[in-house]
Amino acid sequence: MSAGAKARAAFRGGVAVPSSGWAPGLTQANLVVLPRDWAWDMLLFGQRNPQPVPLLDVTDPGSTSTVLAPDADLRTDLPRYRVWRDGGLVDEPTDVLDLWTDDLVAFLVGCSFSFETALLDAGVPVRNIEQGRNVAMYRTDRQCRPAGRLSGPLVVSMRPVPAHLVATAVQVTARMPQVHGAPVHVGSPRALGIADLDRPDFGDPVEAEPGDVPVFWACGVTPQAALMASRPPFAITHAPGHMFVTDVPDAAYRQL
Amino acid sequence: MSAGAKARAAFRGGVAVPSSGWAPGLTQANLVVLPRDWAWDMLLFGQRNPQPVPLLDVTDPGSTSTVLAPDADLRTDLPRYRVWRDGGLVDEPTDVLDLWTDDLVAFLVGCSFSFETALLDAGVPVRNIEQGRNVAMYRTDRQCRPAGRLSGPLVVSMRPVPAHLVATAVQVTARMPQVHGAPVHVGSPRALGIADLDRPDFGDPVEAEPGDVPVFWACGVTPQAALMASRPPFAITHAPGHMFVTDVPDAAYRQL
Numbered sequence: 001m002s003a004g005a006k007a008r009a010a011f012r013g014g015v016a017v018p019s020s021g022w023a024p025g026l027t028q029a030n031l032v033v034l035p036r037d038w039a040w041d042m043l044l045f046g047q048r049n050p051q052p053v054p055l056l057d058v059t060d061p062g063s064t065s066t067v068l069a070p071d072a073d074l075r076t077d078l079p080r081y082r083v084w085r086d087g088g089l090v091d092e093p094t095d096v097l098d099l100w101t102d103d104l105v106a107f108l109v110g111c112s113f114s115f116e117t118a119l120l121d122a123g124v125p126v127r128n129i130e131q132g133r134n135v136a137m138y139r140t141d142r143q144c145r146p147a148g149r150l151s152g153p154l155v156v157s158m159r160p161v162p163a164h165l166v167a168t169a170v171q172v173t174a175r176m177p178q179v180h181g182a183p184v185h186v187g188s189p190r191a192l193g194i195a196d197l198d199r200p201d202f203g204d205p206v207e208a209e210p211g212d213v214p215v216f217w218a219c220g221v222t223p224q225a226a227l228m229a230s231r232p233p234f235a236i237t238h239a240p241g242h243m244f245v246t247d248v249p250d251a252a253y254r255q256l
Numbered sequence: 257m258s259a260g261a262k263a264r265a266a267f268r269g270g271v272a273v274p275s276s277g278w279a280p281g282l283t284q285a286n287l288v289v290l291p292r293d294w295a296w297d298m299l300l301f302g303q304r305n306p307q308p309v310p311l312l313d314v315t316d317p318g319s320t321s322t323v324l325a326p327d328a329d330l331r332t333d334l335p336r337y338r339v340w341r342d343g344g345l346v347d348e349p350t351d352v353l354d355l356w357t358d359d360l361v362a363f364l365v366g367c368s369f370s371f372e373t374a375l376l377d378a379g380v381p382v383r384n385i386e387q388g389r390n391v392a393m394y395r396t397d398r399q400c401r402p403a404g405r406l407s408g409p410l411v412v413s414m415r416p417v418p419a420h421l422v423a424t425a426v427q428v429t430a431r432m433p434q435v436h437g438a439p440v441h442v443g444s445p446r447a448l449g450i451a452d453l454d455r456p457d458f459g460d461p462v463e464a465e466p467g468d469v470p471v472f473w474a475c476g477v478t479p480q481a482a483l484m485a486s487r488p489p490f491a492i493t494h495a496p497g498h499m500f501v502t503d504v505p506d507a508a509y510r511q512l
Contacts, residue, residue, distance in 0.1 A: 043299050047314055058303055060404070148316070174511075177433075255430075255511075 004069060007245040008077040016080045016094045018134070018241035020113060027179070027250050028243035029056055029068065030109035030220040031078060032227070033096075033236035036061050039105035041148035045226060046107065048145040052154055052222035054110035054178045056246075062102035068246035075100045080239035082224075087231030096236050104236075109220045110179035111243055112157055114250040115172065122172045124165045128206045134241050135159065137202035137219050141193025144222065152226030156184060157219040158197065160212035169215055175255045185216040192216060202240060260325060263501040264333040272336045272350045274390070274497035276369065283435070283506050284499035285312055285324065286365035286476040287334060288483070289352075289492035292317050295361035297404035301482060302363065304401040308410055308478035310366035310434045312502075318358035324502035331356045336495035338480075343487030352492050360492075365476045366435035367499055368413055370506040371428065378428045380421045384462045390497050391415065393458035393475050397449025400478060408482030412440060413475040414453065416468035425471055431511045441472040448472060458496060 001009070003023040011019070019028055034042050039061070046053040057066045064074050076095045083091040083099065112135065116126050128135045135157045142154040161169045166186060174182035189197055197214060198205050202221050208214065227235050238244060257265070259279040267275070275284055290298050295317070302309040313322045320330050332351045339347040339355065368391065372382050384391045391413045398410040417425045422442060430438035445453055453470060454461050458477050464470065483491050494500060 040296050040299070043296070043303065044314055047299065047303070047311055055303055058300055 002247060004245050004247045005071065008069070008072050011079040012073070012076045014094060016242070019079055019243045019245055020241060023245050025117065025250055027056070027068070027246045027248045027253060028111050028113045029246055030111050030223070031074070031236070031238040031244050032107040032109060032223045033104050034107070034232060035234055036103050036105055038149070038232045041150040042107055042223065044147035045144070045150045045223070046109070048147050049222070050177070051181055051184065052144065052218035052220065054180060055107060056110050056178060057108040059106040061105050063106070064100065066106065066108055068108055068248050074106050074244070078238050078242055078244050080242040082237045082239050084227055084235040084237065086233060087228050092239050099236060107223070108244060109223060110253070111220050112180055112217060113243065114179040114253055115176050117250050118172050118176060118254060119169060122168055124161060124169050124172065127160050127208065127212070128204070131206060133204035133206055135203050136197070136200035136206045137221050138192070138194045139201045139225060144226065149232075150226050150230045152222065152229035154184070155202070155219045155222040155225050156192065156216040158206070158214050158216050160206065160208035161215045162209070163211055163213050166213055166215060173217065176253050177255070178253045180218045180220070183215050183217050187213055189214060258503060260501050260503045261327065264325070264328050267335040268329070268332045270350060272498070275335055275499045275501055276497060279501050281373065281506055283312070283324070283502045283504045283509060284367050284369045285502055286367050286479070287330070287492070287494040287500050288363040288365060288479045289360050290363070290488060291490055292359050292361055294405070294488045297406040298363055298479070300403035301400070301406045301479070302365070304403050305478070306433070307437055307440065308400065308474035308476070310436060311363060312366050312434060313364040315362040317361050319362070320356065322362065322364055324364055324504050330362050330500070334494050334498055334500050336498040338493045338495050340483055340491040340493065342489060343484050348495050355492060363479070364500060365479060366509070367476050368436055368473060369499065370435040370509055371432050373506050374428050374432060374510060375425060378424055380417060380425050380428065383416050383464065383468070384460070387462060389460035389462055391459050392453070392456035392462045393477050394448070394450045395457045395481060400482065406482050406486045408478065408485035410440070411458070411475040411478040411481050412448065412472040414462070414470050414472050416462065416464035417471045418465070419467055419469050422469055422471060429473065432509050433511070434509045436474045436476070439471050439473050443469055445470060
C-alpha cells in the first residue's frame with residue numbers, strides 16, 4: 001500500500017486532521033466541487049487565473065475518481081470537507097457521500113505544500129513549518145479576471161524569507177507553475193491592500209525573523225473566496241489544511 | 257499602428273494569404289470556435305491535453321474580442337477561416353460575419369510559429385522555413401485524453417534537426433510550454449504510428465538534410481482532428497497556416 005493510499009485510508013476511516021506531513025513527497029491538492037451548471041464558470045476561471053487556480057485535474061460530471069490517484073474516492077478520502085450553500089458555509093463533514101450527485105464536477109487545484117518541500121530542499125527556511133502553524137493567507141485588493149458568474153479577489157499566502165534567500169525562493173518556485181509558481185509580489189503588503197500582516201484573513205499569523213522579507217504567492221484559497229463572493233447555490237470544498245493526498249510526486253510538477 | 261494591427265487590417269481588408277512572416281516576433285494563434293453547448297467539452301479537452309491544446313485565451317459566449325489583441329475582431333481579422341458542419345469541412349471564407357452568433361465561444365490555441373523563432377535564435381535551423389514550405393504534420397496512433405464528447409488522435413508536427421542540435425532544440429522549446437513545449441518524441445516515426453514521413457496528413461513534406469533526426473512536437477491541429485472525429489454540429493477554425501496575429505510578443509511565452 002503506497003503512502004498516499006495509506007493516508008487516504010486513514011482519512012476515509014475518520015481521521016479528521018490537517019494533511020500536512022502525511023505522505024511527504026506526494027502532491028496534495030485543493031478541492032472544489034460544483035454543479036454542472038457552474039462548472040463552465042470555474043473551468044474558465046482556472047484557465048484565466050492559472051497562478052491562483054492551477055487546475056491539476058477536472059473530473060467528468062458525476063465521477064468520484066481522478067487520474068491523480070486512480071483508486072481514491074473523492075467523496076470520502078479527504079480528512080474534512082466544507083459544504084457551501086448560496087456562498088455561505090453550512091457544514092464541515094468528514095465525508096460527502098450523501099451529498100454527491102451525478103450533476104457534480106470536481107476540480108483539483110495545485111497547492112503550495114508542494115513548493116514548500118522544494119524551498120526546504122534549496123535551503124530556504126519555511127517559518128510556518130518551523131512554528132508549527134498554518135500558512136498566513138490574505139485577501140488582496142487585486143481582482144481575478146472574472147469568468148461567467150465567478151469573480152473575486154486574488155488571495156495570497158505569505159512566507160517570511162531571509163533577504164539573501166529571496167532570489168533563491170523566486171527561482172525555486174518559478175520552476176513549479178502548476179503549484180502557483182513564482183511569487184506575485186515581494187516586500188510591500190500595503191501595495192497589495194494588506195493592512196496588517198498580523199491579522200491574516202485565513203490561516204495563522206506567522207512570525208518573521210529579523211532580516212526576513214514578506215514574500216507573497218498566489219494561493220489556492222482564491223477559488224473559495226470566489227465562491228463566497230459569487231454565491232453559487234451549492235458547492236463542496238476541502239476544509240482549510242485538510243487537503244486531498246494524490247499519488248503524484250511533487251517532483252512531477254518541478255520543471256527541469 | 258502596431259505591426260499586429262497592420263497585419264490584422266490587411267487580413268480584414270481581404271488579403272487571404274498564410275500569416276507566416278507577418279508581424280515577426282508577435283505570437284500567432286490557432287482558432288477554434290464552437291457553440292456554447294460544446295464549449296465545456298473543448299475547454300476540458302484543452303485542460304486535459306495541454307501540450308497539443310495550450311489555451312492562450314477563451315472568450316465569453318458571443319464575444320468577438322480577445323485579451324490577446326483587444327482591438328481585434330475575431331470574425332474578420334484572420335486571413336482565412338474554415339467552417340465545419342457535423343465534422344465535415346463546408347467552406348473556407350475570408351470572414352465569418354454572417355455566421356457569428358451570441359452562442360459561440362472562441363478558443364485561441366498556442367502555435368509552434370512562436371518556438372520556431374526561438375529555435376532560429378538558438379542556432380537551430382528550421383528546414384520548413386529554409387524550404388519555404390508549411391511544416392509537415394501527422395496523425396499519430398496516440399489518443400488524446402477524451403473530454404465529454406470530444407476525442408481524437410494526437411497530431412504532431414515534425415522538424416528535421418541536426419543530431420548535434422537535438423538537445424538544444426529540446427531545451428529551447430521546453431521553456432515554452434504554452435506553445436506546445438518540449439518534443440513529445442525524438443527519432444522514430446514508426447513508434448508514433450507514422451508509416452511514411454514523405455506523406456504528411458497536413459501541411460507539406462519537408463526534406464531532411466544528411467545527419468538530421470526527425471523531432472516531433474505536439475501540434476495545434478490536434479483540436480481540428482478532434483472536431484473531424486467527434487463531429488459537433490457546427491464549428492469555425494482558422495484555415496491551416498492562416499493564423500490569428502496577436503499583440504503578445506513571443507517572448508511573453510518564454511520562461512526565464
